[in-house]
Amino acid sequence: MPWYQRFALWLGAHTIPSAEITGQSLRIKPSDNIEMLRALGRDPLVLKATRIDAVWGLVDLMDAALDGAKGLTEPALILYGEKDEIIPRRPTRAMLKRLPEAARATRRVAIYPEGYHMLLRDMGSETAWKDILGWMADREKPLPSGADQVARSWLAAPADD
Numbered sequence: 001m002p003w004y005q006r007f008a009l010w011l012g013a014h015t016i017p018s019a020e021i022t023g024q025s026l027r028i029k030p031s032d033n034i035e036m037l038r039a040l041g042r043d044p045l046v047l048k049a050t051r052i053d054a055v056w057g058l059v060d061l062m063d064a065a066l067d068g069a070k071g072l073t074e075p076a077l078i079l080y081g082e083k084d085e086i087i088p089r090r091p092t093r094a095m096l097k098r099l100p101e102a103a104r105a106t107r108r109v110a111i112y113p114e115g116y117h118m119l120l121r122d123m124g125s126e127t128a129w130k131d132i133l134g135w136m137a138d139r140e141k142p143l144p145s146g147a148d149q150v151a152r153s154w155l156a157a158p159a160d161d
Contacts, residue, residue, distance in 0.1 A: 081115025
């Protein structure tokens with residue numbers, strides 16, 4: 001996050017922690033599945049506003065996760081939608097580059113060019129679900145969609161953001 005966003009969040013969390021904020025004015029698209037997004041909007045159990053101190057805590061958690069990436073040695077399948085407007089490309093690339101080289105054989109990265117933040121609920125979610133099932137059945141085989149090949153190219157290319 002840029003310093004001014006980090007500062008504004010810190011200030012809010014430490015002066016008006018119970019103030020609730022929404023992402024409504026951000027105009028981001030978390031998925032291309034509009035029907036599902038509308039259903040979530042109507043669902044009374046889905047939070048529509050979040051306390052600013054909870055957002056501060058989430059940002060701290062994301063910082064800790066980024067820092068902890070260097071210690072990920074367990075087998076992992078990491079999926080990312082290239083149209084994700086919530087988790088930008090730059091921090092995603094940074095996290096992937098921090099993963100330990102020694103554990104490369106135990107992880108698989110998959111990039112979905114048409115995927116959004118809610119990858120498993122997007123219109124093309126079946127592709128990601130099949131990749132997950134394929135990886136669970138045999139971690140050595142390439143993913144059915146080829147998203148792991150896309151990831152190799154994506155990571156090898158210079159950052160464009």
